[in-house]
Amino acid sequence: MLNGFARDYLETLGNQDFSPRPRVSGRLASFDGVLMEAIGLQLPVGTLCQVGTANGARVDAEVIGFRNGRTLLMNLEGPAPLLPSTPVRPIGPPGEVEVGTALLGRVVDGAGRPIDGRGPIRGADRWPLAGKLQGPLDRGRVRRPLDVGVRAINGLLTIGQGQRIGIVAGSGVGKSVLLGMIVRAAQADVIVIGLIGERSREVADFLETKLAGAARERSVVVAVPANHSPVLRIRGALRATAIAEGFRAEGKNVLLIMDSLTRVAHAGREIGLALGEPASARGYPPSAIAMLPNLIERAGADVTSGGSITAIYTVLADGDDGNDPVVDAARSILDGHIVLSRQLAERGIYPAIDLGPSVSRVMTDIVAPAHAAAARVLRRHLATYEENRDLVLMGAYRGGADPEIDAALACHPAVMEFIRQDADQIVSMTDAVTELTGVFGGDDA
Numbered sequence: 001m002l003n004g005f006a007r008d009y010l011e012t013l014g015n016q017d018f019s020p021r022p023r024v025s026g027r028l029a030s031f032d033g034v035l036m037e038a039i040g041l042q043l044p045v046g047t048l049c050q051v052g053t054a055n056g057a058r059v060d061a062e063v064i065g066f067r068n069g070r071t072l073l074m075n076l077e078g079p080a081p082l083l084p085s086t087p088v089r090p091i092g093p094p095g096e097v098e099v100g101t102a103l104l105g106r107v108v109d110g111a112g113r114p115i116d117g118r119g120p121i122r123g124a125d126r127w128p129l130a131g132k133l134q135g136p137l138d139r140g141r142v143r144r145p146l147d148v149g150v151r152a153i154n155g156l157l158t159i160g161q162g163q164r165i166g167i168v169a170g171s172g173v174g175k176s177v178l179l180g181m182i183v184r185a186a187q188a189d190v191i192v193i194g195l196i197g198e199r200s201r202e203v204a205d206f207l208e209t210k211l212a213g214a215a216r217e218r219s220v221v222v223a224v225p226a227n228h229s230p231v232l233r234i235r236g237a238l239r240a241t242a243i244a245e246g247f248r249a250e251g252k253n254v255l256l257i258m259d260s261l262t263r264v265a266h267a268g269r270e271i272g273l274a275l276g277e278p279a280s281a282r283g284y285p286p287s288a289i290a291m292l293p294n295l296i297e298r299a300g301a302d303v304t305s306g307g308s309i310t311a312i313y314t315v316l317a318d319g320d321d322g323n324d325p326v327v328d329a330a331r332s333i334l335d336g337h338i339v340l341s342r343q344l345a346e347r348g349i350y351p352a353i354d355l356g357p358s359v360s361r362v363m364t365d366i367v368a369p370a371h372a373a374a375a376r377v378l379r380r381h382l383a384t385y386e387e388n389r390d391l392v393l394m395g396a397y398r399g400g401a402d403p404e405i406d407a408a409l410a411c412h413p414a415v416m417e418f419i420r421q422d423a424d425q426i427v428s429m430t431d432a433v434t435e436l437t438g439v440f441g442g443d444d445a
Helices: 004-015 151-156 175-185 200-210 230-249 261-274 286-296 325-333 342-346 369-393 403-419 429-440
Strands: 026-031 035-039 048-052 058-067 070-075 087-092 096-099 125-128 164-169 190-196 219-224 253-259 300-302 308-316 336-339
Touching: 026 070, 026 087, 035 048, 048 070, 058 230, 070 230, 096 230, 125 230, 151 369, 151 403, 151 429, 164 175, 164 325, 175 200, 175 253, 175 308, 190 200, 190 230, 190 261, 200 219, 219 230, 230 253, 230 261, 230 286, 230 308, 261 286, 261 308, 261 325, 286 325, 308 325, 369 403, 369 429, 403 429
Parallel strands: 164 308, 164 336, 190 219, 190 253, 253 308
Antiparallel strands: 026 035, 035 070, 048 058, 048 087, 058 070, 096 125, 300 308
16 A cells, blocks of 8 residues: 555655646758758757767857758857768757846856856846837936046046947057056946957956956956857847846946947847858948847846946957948947047057047036036147147147147147056046146136
8 A cells, every 4th residue: 555655655646737848859960160051950040959978078059040941040059060961959948048136246258158267156136138128218317427536537538337439449559458447446336348249368467457455346247258159148248148138137327338339230240141141341241230129228227127238349440440331330339439549659658648539428417517517628628739730740830820729739748648447547537637626617608
């Protein structure tokens, strides 16, 4: 006879609503080094799968499309010894990511796996990888400035809470150094940093030199270096944005930094070309450029929670070309852009911010009239000096011939001193505005 425990256990099993389902599995039909093609599967785009290898291990892949009745996948890991007809099995639906305070101080990769040696992440909430769609009226206006600790930005290109802004520059002009200055001083509740497509060496360097101390404990880093697959790089950008959205939903003011938006577009280009899309401007297929607005538009202020995501994206201008397709697309959708000049960097002026083409589209809405007026005076003096610099250097200009040129020449040392700032120096918003209005205020003609 069955004892009481066994009888109760069997009755419990009998009451379960059990409906057996077959285990879905396909076979690998083709692999060209970049793209996998599987047969026998019908899965939505974004589904995670495992593909068997010759040594009995498995590699993760993601469904990215369909062609001629076959499912197209891309490897999420490194090179693997794949063989024809190896099994392909789905392991997860299109994604959700871990969000919340459990991630503070942690470093994860594009798949959400911790890479900081501090063990698994426990107690995190879940958020859709692609975000939650919001209507235009769900977004709040940018009303308050954000102190980033950089004198030239606080005074002349003031950033607001909920603004999206780009740092545009060629390689080696100081984007990473400027980001480090902002991270150390930014007055934000949480900092989310996406290091996408950059050198592996820069990840450890960023953590040890630019994110040390108290800033590390209120930050989350998503690191996907350049040698990772293009799908994983895009997932890293989406993951960093989703983590920022999770904190914004809690009512926090989040600073999202993504380095770099161009590397995300490069990953989209690799996938698009692998899928057979026609290459258009500079080799970018239409999907690579169309992906950028979907990513950028997820940042901003939220009316419901009262939180905000202030997003700073670095945009690499290939060959210092300001008309690069990625630069042009980012400039059209962002709320402002900060252009770094190689000429200023070569003259030892850091941060090498070129004020002429740089703009913050919300500055006039969030600063006092006296502050805005002083910024216009400084910009006017700098523009006058740059227009007549060659004339002055050749000795073709005589003092007193033009009062505006005379004023620009007299103010130029003060202008350069205002822009220049040491990498380890922090200048608060109050100090920057006081210095700006003290030197250039009361002269707005």
